Amino acid sequence: MKLSDYxxxxxxxxxxxAFVGNGxxxxxxxxSLSKLENFKIVPCQNEQxxxxxxxxxxxxxxxxxxxxxxxxxxxxxxxxxxxxxYYDSIPSIFLTGDVPVPHLKGEEKVRQIGFQxxxxxxxLTPITKYCVTITDPLRIRFELEKMLYIAVSGRKGPVVxxxxxxxxxxxxDPKQLERFDPPKTEFKxxxxxxxxxxxxxxxxxxxxxxxxxxxxxxxGNAETLMLQFLQKSGIPYVGTWGxxxxxxxxxxxxxxxxxxxxxxxxxxxxxxxxxxISFGSRLDTHEVGNNPDAFAPNAKKVSIDIDEHELNxxxxxxxxxxxxxxxxxxxxxxNQREITVxxxxxxxxxxxxxxxxxPVCLPEWHNQKEFVNPYVFMDELAKxxxxxxxxxxxxxxxxxxxMQGYRMRTKQKLYSAFNHSPMGYALPASIGAxxxxxxxxxxxxxxxxxxxxxIQELETISFHKLPIKIFIMNNREYGIIKQTQDTWLESRxxxxxxxxxxxxxxxxxxxxxxxxxAIEIENxxxxxxxxxxxxxxxxxxxxxxxxKSGEQIxxxxxxxxxxxxxxxxxxxxxxxxxxxxxx
Numbered sequence: 084m085k086l087s088d089y090x091x092x093x094x095x096x097x098x099x100x101a102f103v104g105n106g107x108x109x110x111x112x113x114x115s116l117s118k119l120e121n122f123k124i125v126p127c128q129n130e131q132x133x134x135x136x137x138x139x140x141x142x143x144x145x146x147x148x149x150x151x152x153x154x155x156x157x158x159x160x161x162x163x164x165x166x167x168x169y170y171d172s173i174p175s176i177f178l179t180g181d182v183p184v185p186h187l188k189g190e191e192k193v194r195q196i197g198f199q200x201x202x203x204x205x206x207l208t209p210i211t212k213y214c215v216t217i218t219d220p221l222r223i224r225f226e227l228e229k230m231l232y233i234a235v236s237g238r239k240g241p242v243v244x245x246x247x248x249x250x251x252x253x254x255x256d257p258k259q260l261e262r263f264d265p266p267k268t269e270f271k272x273x274x275x276x277x278x279x280x281x282x283x284x285x286x287x288x289x290x291x292x293x294x295x296x297x298x299x300x301x302x303g304n305a306e307t308l309m310l311q312f313l314q315k316s317g318i319p320y321v322g323t324w325g326x327x328x329x330x331x332x333x334x335x336x337x338x339x340x341x342x343x344x345x346x347x348x349x350x351x352x353x354x355x356x357x358x359x360i361s362f363g364s365r366l367d368t369h370e371v372g373n374n375p376d377a378f379a380p381n382a383k384k385v386s387i388d389i390d391e392h393e394l395n396x397x398x399x400x401x402x403x404x405x406x407x408x409x410x411x412x413x414x415x416x417x418n419q420r421e422i423t424v425x426x427x428x429x430x431x432x433x434x435x436x437x438x439x440x441x442p443v444c445l446p447e448w449h450n451q452k453e454f455v456n457p458y459v460f461m462d463e464l465a466k467x468x469x470x471x472x473x474x475x476x477x478x479x480x481x482x483x484x485x486m487q488g489y490r491m492r493t494k495q496k497l498y499s500a501f502n503h504s505p506m507g508y509a510l511p512a513s514i515g516a517x518x519x520x521x522x523x524x525x526x527x528x529x530x531x532x533x534x535x536x537x538i539q540e541l542e543t544i545s546f547h548k549l550p551i552k553i554f555i556m557n558n559r560e561y562g563i564i565k566q567t568q569d570t571w572l573e574s575r576x577x578x579x580x581x582x583x584x585x586x587x588x589x590x591x592x593x594x595x596x597x598x599x600x601a602i603e604i605e606n607x608x609x610x611x612x613x614x615x616x617x618x619x620x621x622x623x624x625x626x627x628x629x630x631k632s633g634e635q636i637x638x639x640x641x642x643x644x645x646x647x648x649x650x651x652x653x654x655x656x657x658x659x660x661x662x663x664x665x666x
Contacts, residue, residue, distance in 0.1 A: 084254070086220050086223055086250055086253045086254070087112045087114065087115040087251040088118075089223060089224075089255060089257060090227065090251075091115035091116045091119055092119075093227050094116070097146055097147050098144075100122075100123050100124075100125055100149065100518050100519075101116055101123075101124050101149045101150070101151055102127055102132075102133035102134070102136040102137045102140070102148070102149065102150045102514070103126055103127065103150065103151040104126070104127060104130035104152045104153065104160065105126065105153065106154065106180060107154075107180075107248075108153045108154040108180030108182060108199070108247075109151055109153040109154075109157070109178070109251075111248070111252050112151060112178060112251055113151065123518070125518060127511065127514070127540060128542050128543055129539055130150070130152040130158075130160030130161050131160045131161070131162075131507075131537060132511035132540040133150045133161070133164070133511070134150045134152075134161040134163055134164020134165055134167075135163060135508055135511040135512050135537070136148075136164075136511045136515035136518075137150035137164060137168075137175050138164050138167050138171075138173045138241070138512075138515070139511070139512035139513070139515030139516050139519075140515035140516070140518060141168070141175045142496070142515075142516070142519075143473055143496060143515070144520065146519075147174055147175060147235070148168075148174075148176070149177075150176075150177050151180075152177075152179055152180070153180040153199075154179065154197075154199045154200065155200065155201045156199065157179070158179045158201050158206075161179065163503075163507075165177055165207065166505075167503045167505065168240060168241035169211060169241050170500075170501075171500060171501055172240055172299070173239065173240065173241070173302075174234040174240065174241070175240075175242075176230065176231070176234060176242055177211075177242070178246060179243060179244070179245045181197075181203065181247045181248065182196075182197025182200045182248060183248050184247045184249055184250065186200065187200065187218070188200060203243065204216055207243050211243050212233050212234065212239075212240040213229070213230050214242070215244060215245065216246075217245065218247065218250070221255065221259060221260060222261070223255065223260060224257070224260035224261060224262055224263070225261045225262060225263045226244060226263075227244070228262060229263040230242040230243075236265070237389060237390075238299075238389050274408075275408045275413060278385075278387075278406035278413075279416055279417060281385075282360060282404065282406070283420060283422060285358050285383050285385060285403075286318070286358065286360075286423070286424060287425075288425070289357050289383070289424075289425065290427075290429075290430065291355055291356045291358070291382075291427075291430045292318045292319075292356065292357070292360070292427070293320065293321065293352055293353060293359050294321070294359075294360050294362065295341075295353075295362065295364050295366075296309060296320055296321070296323070296329065296362055296364075297323050297325065297326055297363035297365070298323060298325025298326050298364070299362065299364065299388065299410050300326055300329070300363045302363070303363060303410045303411045304411055305363070305410045305411040305414050306329055308415060309362065309410075309414060310329075311414075311418050315418065315422060316422050316424055317336060317424060318427070319336045319337075319338055319430065319431060320336060321338045321339065321340060321345075321353065322339065323340065323342070323370060324340060324486050325364075326363075327486065327491075328497040328498065331493060333492075336431070338434055338437075338438070339443075339490070340486060340487070341353050341646070342369050342371070342640075342646070343368075343372060343639065344369070344483045344486065344640070345370075345487075345640075345646075346443055346487060347437060347441040347649055348434065348437035348438045350640075350647055350649060351437050351662060352434055352437070353378070353379050353646060354645070354646050354662065355433070355664070356382045357381055358383045359383070359384050359385070360385045360386075360387075361386040361388075362387050362414070363387065363388060363389070364388075365390070365393040366378075366386065371400055371646070372644075372645065372646050373642055374643075375398065375399060375400040375401070376400075376401070377645045377646070378400050383404075384403050385403060385406065386405060387406045387408055387410055387413050388407065388408075389408070389410065394406075394407055429664070437661065440661075443490060444458040444459060444461075444462045444488060449607065451607060452606065453606055454605070454629050454630055454634075455606060456607070457481075457484040457556055458484060458488040458637075459607060460484075460488075460604075460610065461487075461490075462490065463611055463614055464489065464528075464554070464614055465488075465489050465492060466492065467614050467615060467618055468618065469523075469524040469618075470494065471520075471523055471524070472495045472523065473513075473516045473517075473520065473526065474496065474497045474526045475508075475525070476489075476499045476509055476528040477499065477506065477508055477510075477529040477530055477534075478499070478504045478505060478506045478507075478530070478533055479506060479532065479533065479561060479564070480558075480561075480562030480563040480636055481529060481562075482499050482504065483639070484636065485528055486499075496516075499512075506530070506533040507529075507534075507535075507536025508533070509527045509528060509529045509533060510533075510538070510540050510541070511540045511543075513525050513527035513549075513553070514540060514543055514551070517549045517550070517551055525549075525552070526551075526552045526554065527551055527553045527554065528556065529555050529556070530556050530557070531557040531559055531560075531587050531590070532560075534555050534590065538593065541593070541594065541597040542597055544623045548622060548623070549623055550620075551623050552617050552620070552624055553599075553625045553626065554617070554626045555590055555626070556628050556630050557587070557590065557627050557628060557630060558632050558633075559581065559632065560579055560581070560587075561578075561579040561580070561585065562635070562636075563636065564579040565579045566636060570641060590625060590627050591603060591627055599623050599624065600623070600625070601626070602616060602617060602625075602626050602627070603626070603627045603629065604627070604629065605629050606629075613626065614626075637650075
């Protein structure tokens, strides 16, 4: 059979969609996929959009996201989505076309032999779990099976298979193809017994224990086990951005998020705890701040992570117990053990006091007459979204406003490309999410700056009549950059707003050009009704939300400060009172 037909047959067993950019060196694979029943090719306007749509598809579906591009420029455009998948540990497959094998430069020192040739392996290896160029057609089964195994095993991530054009059209006998035999799992329950015992002993003596629930709990298929442990132990907990959609605002003992752009109650809890147990979080600088030694200074710290390198990074926080293990395996064993917990009533009372004193959306913000306060918007949007909604947010200030202010009332999916965090993520990601679950309500929240980065994908949405609800938080500037410039550069706004030379288009007119319905929210008086109108509309709709220039992220950690010292600053006396404990 034709090798590209073999690839298509293999791929169709693991996913039903391919997000693609066309080109001369990938036409055979696309042709083979097009002949399959119950398989859909989704051509995006730019390969960047295809790559982001593919990794987003993986986050929502039971299958695996697939993006395809041709050689050279097509591959370069895939980089953005591959990086998103790598840094957020999202299993996804990327197929790239290449020039025929005789035109590959190999070890020659020339820059290029074949037209649009690209050294795919050397360029993409740093941001993939596995990347290979095939030059022998008889290796196709082995490499397909290997890359799929690597993508979904251990700490998950993206894989790339680079396919020269002449191999795609080669004839093969499937019976002659070598198969891949996956290695045995490296995690054995008996190897974590000491870690389990010490963790249980730490819990037994702690007066102010705190659980950090990281994204690894979700990606490790350990959500149910995590919830069982939280309920069984009754220990208060915070989530990282990657795990917030595991909980709702009313979840028992939940303190929401923490970190550089966290909320005060979460940061106070971290800094006051005498024990922190982190499940599946790499505890990066966005969570612990720029000074690891100042993170939870009075706490014993335990971390369970599938990636040994994350536990041993030199620039990380000091850990009292490092447990290299799959979170799912550790929780299975932990839930089988008896857990003794001290009386935590004083600790929980203090946390409840913080939550009441420092609400995410301040009451006075609702009284704003002109423009839309982003926290008021997020609060209202969260009230109106459906139970199974998929909410995807973009980078910058929009990302921070969403993660702080969108407080889920029901179980939904809420995500962005949290670690790579490119502007322009949300729009193509919403395409992948919608195809992953055609019945879901898919909501795209973007900023005006992020929207223009991949605005061409409005055509993909329009052409395929995808009922995506697009909300643009439009302050006509790069809000998070301006906030940094206000803090450090005496409010000199170079390249971040109109005064610094940054233009902003008319999104209503652009939506019309793409034949997408568009509406605008100018103030709070229109807010509830216009959100309801947008969510109820049957097809795609773009909603331009007018946000005041200079609107900031509140609260936010200023570089050099400790986690409890969030801006806007409160008095030293009040901060001391907030963090004081008495029996």
